[in-house]
Amino acid sequence: MTKITEETALITIFGGTGDLANRKLYPAIYRLYAKGFLKENFAVIGTARRQLTDALFRERVASSIASIADKSHIQAFVSHFYYRSHDVTNKESYKVLLDLSNELDTTYHLKGNRVFFLAMAPTFFNEIAIRLKSEGLVATKGYQRLMIEKPFGHDLASAQELNDALGHAFNENQIYRIDHYLGKEMVQNVSAIRFANPMIEALWNNRHISNVQVTLAEELGVEERGGYYDNSGALRDMFQNHILQVVSLLLMDFPLTLDKAEIRAEKVRLLRSLDVPELDVVNNLFVPGQYDANPTDPQTFKAYRSEENVSPTSTTETYVAGKLTSHSDRWNGVPIYIRTGKRLSNKKTNIVIEFKNDRPDLFDDSSEKVANTLVIEIAPNESITLKLNVKVPGLGLATQPTQLQTAADAVDQNAPEAYEKVIHDCLRGDATYFSHWDEVALSWQLADRIYEGWKLSPTELPNYDSGSAGPIAADELLARDGHTWYPLS
Template structure:
């Protein structure tokens, strides 16, 4: 079966992007791997998009002896712009030496004077975790935790945030001793991936999914981070960490909190954090006992990946020969709250697995009853919504549809489900529905009924006559060639929902379709980001000339800009089932 590729239906809608204020970024560990692979390219990207303030600067700090020009040469791999490169400076020293921090303080002051600026400062700890306490203490003792010019001061701490609860609390206490909570940014870089960012937009910018996002409709949720690679030269680090510390307690739980949290009151960081914390506190504590099958650990052994022989974990460089460190971990968790009670969440991560994939699969409950049993279909598969994070980012929705021809497959029905697929039962339901239509009033003042007749004009560049000039038509004929009506169905399901029906000849294009327009979200959490209104979701059942289904919903566009556009997950039956 061919894949269904979504398209952007409206790129220019609902965009918010805020340029950075005047600030300097002080990167500890600037000559290290993380800074070179992630931080410096990110700064170059922001510069290229015009999102860096004219007073921006970056001061790299590290043990390695480098001059400003030496550091700029390493930065040049990301941008050749002199305007960008001249904003980079370097200071070297020992992380435990108080003089190093005095030098940093002086360099920041000199750069701000040169720029005639009072830019804020962000300290980014791109360092091994054991160095965090020393750097934080020295920043505080040197007064760098407070602004020298009136600008803001912030500190960014990468994961892992401690090795266990005790060390995490100690690191938190160390940060809290010298920095206020609003200055501290604890970073999980997985949250920067586009589809992870899109989870909040997908859930709270669309009214079509959130009403189903609960124990009544969802059977279970799977969150997977699978890697085909081994430890790849990181044996010394990984053997002290393992899958639980490396991936589970940060990346997987972060994604779990976004998928399962309650709607925040607004898009502000504190409100989102509050809901995440409330969700994490609701997770039922797992039982770590041999008899408990809710937790599974494993370790990869020697074998083959894509036809290439690979060694086992215990044979990796810098790994203890009898190491018990897990390279695979899986858990079945439950969230004890009103929304998710008894819905299992399956979390798994591991190395040396058959393929590299990170995704969240929301598996809905199967239909409680199949009306197609009399036609030989006894069971129906569950619908699945997949949020794909890597290697390909996107969204997939899997549901049943009828294949062209005489073969019977599933389709959507906009009425009460009949008791079976027998003709008499379907007829009975149709009759009951038609009897529920509110009788229209045929009066001149009633705008629920509209008639029209085409006149002479052009269609696709070709001149055509009016209806009254057609052959065998009375010259003064009042026969309508266009009719439109707004109808209402007076039953429990459809009360006060308008149905707009229209048909006509000589219209701009030939099309037969049914468009189900959902209600807009009752509240937008994105108002604080400047997005006051959200468009409605639309499901289109295409009948002719092309047969198929289209689903239109809101999603975040790639990039740092908070920009939502309408995605069209649109396909034709003939194309999809051609294979």
């Protein structure tokens, strides 16, 4: 049971009228309020270019939480919200923001605690961070923390440039780089499954595990994000952050404690152990893909190149599958397969651990056997499944597979949503499930190498139909090692 401790802070949201703020941030802040983590001593400032009064802004916030809020709480909650039109490049705008921040600090007894959430285009991050410092918004007696949405750069060089700029105003311990996948309940449950169960942890190594698979599959295409996605692609959008973060949590060594510094150190150590392939073997290890139209319904499930704001000759990948390897003592020799893509047959986010079976078979040839497999499903149905072989009832010694599974409805429906968790963790100063700069840099180093290798020998795109399981080359990647993908269905 989580102890309810009231947090005290001023939360300033740059991009306060945007889609992210309305769909995710305001509902998340309301849930913290409804549960008692925020009470009287908090305030929220929304900023954006458009002109709004406090009253109109509060109406927008009230509308964004209408479906989840107790109607008797709404007005009291939104009374803590304020708005200022803001030009991120204008010095005077920051002075207006400073005056309001100081006023609210006194009104709500906020102790100088300030959280700045950058819910806008990354091109403005540098400017905002520098201005927050130069105009005195971080010169308070309390804490100052910066929350940043991905993408954090588009390659290692741009990420380094951005990090250097942020460093003028904030030190590493003050920067909270959000990966909302790390806020998901089942992702955080990975640590509990491993470290709270000695039986599992004892098997968590190359002596017992045959292969590891991490899948982030989406049924939808790029939708209205074509302009952004065509300059990003699956490798930058999903692999470089979400997938590698999940891999690092999944495979890191046992930490001395669950302290944020210890967990971050182990994640970094794991990422450093991943082999960066030579350029001439990248195409053997990493498969790019791009979806084509579905041949039976090309109007509904059209090709990526026919999507709005996408170039008709685009070579941007909407899919990537790959084989990672580690030179750590624990994982040396174990293939770590990853895949992510759009317009696949099903929406599925899961982790699959397949255990080795290298002992003589003692049972009947008629036995129907499966590899012992642990499946952690993160979405759409949260569950944990362990596949075992048991004896078929009756005479003989044949076996058949069975499953031990947590029911989806056993998951607490009141469990916090990802943004609720990340905002709460930031308010508490817990950076465990945020990305450290070392993690970001190591992830970009690997992603950059893959892009370089793909450029040397481009794959002909598109190479998979909408609604399929992805490119045939992704199946061949595993087949070479004698493995198959865990089904998406």
